[in-house]
């Protein structure tokens with residue numbers, strides 16, 4: 001589903017953020033990506049989103065070689081791969097409903113279809129009763145769940161998350177992880193970047209560990225408890 005073949009990323013200032021990465025993630029897996037600040041986690045996720053391009057090597061997602069993907073295909077690619085950010089990136093002057101509807105409005109869905117899908121996504125994250133609220137009227141954990149509803153509203157095949165629990169206390173973080181597990185159980189392939197070692201030790205899932213742009217470990221669920229960065 002996701003395959004990195006000798007992928008390196010050098011930014012225009014010459015800094016090499018990723019160094020010859022090789023790994024693959026199968027459809028239906030839930031994998032954590034960890035590493036120190038600056039290890040290259042966000043860069044790796046941006047390559048999967050085609051927001052950045054490798055300087056060497058190839059990235060394959062869902063059967064397509066992103067290196068060869070024409071720009072015209074990128075909006076289609078981004079409908080299959082969604083991302084949840086730490087800071088939610090919500091529009092604060094729009095209601096919860098409108099925030100979740102945004103990807104569907106951009107993709108040109110009919111209004112009746114949008115309403116149905118938005119309510120289904122809000123129901124999944126337990127926020128159906130708050131669809132008319134503004135984001136600032138919600139708690140941090142609720143805002144994160146709005147971000148997740150928006151990421152899943154168009155039923156992506158792959159869900160990426162960049163430090164999705166960075167601002168949340170352990171209890172709310174565990175709730176967000178439960179939610180991710182539920183999406184994974186219905187077939188969504190998940191890759192979650194987190195430097196919260198305690199959190200990912202409890203998840204019992206495969207862990208990819210980056211250090212200074214190199215893949216230092218690829219740990220099976222049974223060994224994930226030994227991870228360190």
Ligand SMILES: Nc1ncnc2c1ncn2[C@@H]1O[C@H](COP(=O)(O)OP(=O)(O)OP(=O)(O)O)[C@@H](O)[C@H]1O
Pocket residue numbers: 011012013015016017035036037038039040041042043044195
């Ligand atoms: N656009 C850019 N131009 C130049 N260097 C960049 C750019 N984006 C990131 N970097 C550098 O690449 C390295 C990896 O950054 P990246 O954001 O991928 O790390 P990260 O593991 O996600 O870190 P954090 O956990 O702090 O978010 C860092 O040293 C960063 O300064």
